[in-house]
Amino acid sequence: MDAIYQKLLKELDAGVHAVDGSGRTVIYNRKISEIENMDPEEVLGQALEDVFQFTAGGSTLQAALYEGKEFRNITQTYRNNKGVEITTVNQTFPVDDGNGKRIGAVEITKDITRLERLVEENRRHSSRRFHFGDIIGSSPQLQEVIELAKRAVRTSSSVLIVGETGTGKELFAQSIHSGSSRSAGPFVSQNCAALPESLIEGILFGTKKGAFTGAEDRPGLFEQAEGGTLLLDEMNSLSPDLQSKLLRTIQDRRIRRVGDVTERPVDVRLIATMNEDPIDAVTAGRLRKDLYYRLSVVSLFIPPLRERKDDLRDLCPYFLKRYSRLFQLDIEDMSPDVWRAFDQYHWPGNIREVEHVIEGALNFITEENRLELHHLPSYIKRQSAPEPGPQAGADEEEEAEAVTLKAFLEQKERRFLQAALRRNGYRIQDTAAEVGLTRQSLTYHLKKVGIETVRR
Structure with missing residues (x-):
């Protein structure tokens, strides 16, 4: 016994x-x-x-x-x-x-020590306002965007922030708000794609009692953000009709609640974000051209992490320190194999993916005092495998390099555009005409896949 x-x-x-x-x-x-x-x-x-x-x-x-x-x-x-x-x-x-x-x-x-720390950390982050000093990264590409964003704090003009998912668009939006004369006012954020079409108009502009069954007198996001900033994330997911009402609100600085006949003045700075090329969105009919021109008084294009991998040298120590503290670990470094794997990986999820990978890896730490390759997810470890020999075919090389569909498609797009540029003597206008894009849209795609060329 x-x-x-x-x-x-x-x-x-x-x-x-x-x-x-x-x-x-x-x-x-x-x-x-x-x-x-x-x-x-x-x-x-x-x-x-x-x-x-x-x-x-x-x-x-x-x-x-x-x-x-x-x-x-x-x-x-x-x-x-x-x-x-x-x-x-x-x-x-x-x-x-x-x-x-x-x-x-x-x-x-x-044991709920970790849970208590995570709850406290989430509470602290949800209640704090971010500033430009909170944006991590020293690469020239990121610093250029930060400098442009800092200029936007001096006015109340609308701002359009374009960047892939996980690049930190809301962090830039909050920093602009925090540095502006509106910093004492509210900062209200709403993901437009997360709301059903039937509700979003009332959420944006408010409702009047009796407008529909169950409707009450309720202020919308514009009224809630009075004197401050309203961030509309994934704004291009709004219907054309709502985009038209949004344009009118920006121009007139007045809103009308759903079911109401009177208009109310609002003093709100609008910041909108998109995770796709706005020119593509306009061409495809997902974004009204007049709304795009009205929003893009100030336009910020946040480069994806794959175009500024030097920022990993700042991001990784930050997330290691943060989650080591939360998990009561003493991890301050990563092995050379881990650094090599991170440098070779494409990071389709950008900064958010770096954070999640490091958080997940620290869950597998036992007695080690640094992050090792075997702690990483398998899809990143595969990326760090030796490159195929010279006898391997092109398809095998692509399969070894691209571990996600997005990365594979980016490689195909890069090769396609490089070939088109060579055929047209690297003339942007001629290349754009051949591949069926506008000059601005082609420039965006070239930047997205990491092709630098003299624009002629």
Whole structure:
């Protein structure tokens, strides 16, 4: 039976901590040792107060022992002998000998330290306003966009921010707001693609009671952002009719709630974002041309990470430090293999993907003190494999290089445009005519796939 008991304590996915009648530890299993980051030898046989530091509320285990109290799902925060703060959810019970004499107490523990830290981190980030100093990266491409964005803080002109998903468009929008004279006003953000067509007009412009079944007098986003900034993310997902009303609002600085007959003045700076080339969106009918011209008084094009991989040298240490702190790890570096894999990868998800990859990799850290290649997702590890030999065919090379459909298509687009440029003597206008694009749209696509050429 003793072997079964020891095996149960070892494999149980919950911390078990028991004390005898004198308050000294007699059971301290593997899981509680991991939760509290302490060796059993440091705890077994010791009195609780000699090992742990408790808040004013004291220890639930001591309360169960000395007062006979029983606790269920009680959250407790305390410090181990190294001063590290720990937060747990406990089930704590006094133990008697069957004759009413208390002989000890036992506590079953679940660790929520990481959850508490993540909740606090999310709360802190959701409540804070970002500034230009929060934009991470020192590459010339990024710094050029930052300098252009800083000029936009001096006015209240509309701003159009174009960039792929995960490049940090909202970070730029918040920075413009925070640096402007409207910084004391509200910053209201809405993803247009996340809302059903039937609701978005009322959300944007507000509703009047009785306009439709269940409608109440409710201000829309424009009124909520009065005196501040309204960010419309993925604005090109709005219907043409709504885009027309949006254009009228920008021009007249007045809104009319759904079902209302009166107009209300609004003082709001509008920032819109898109994750596609606006010229393509206009050509395809997803964006009204007049709205594009009205919005793009200031246009910012945020380059994707694959065009500025030098910024990885700033981003990776930042995310390593952030998640190491959250996960109570001491990881400050990445192995040369990891750096090589990151440099070779295309990062279709941009900055957001870097963050998620590092966060995920740190979940697999055990005893190591740096991030290693085997901690990374398989699709990134494959990208760092040796390049195929000279005998390999073109298709095999593409398959080895492109581990995502997006990367594969980008390679095809790059080769297609390079061939078209060569045929037309690298003349932009002639090349655009051949491939069926406008000059501006071709320039955007060349930049997107990393082709630099003299524009003639």
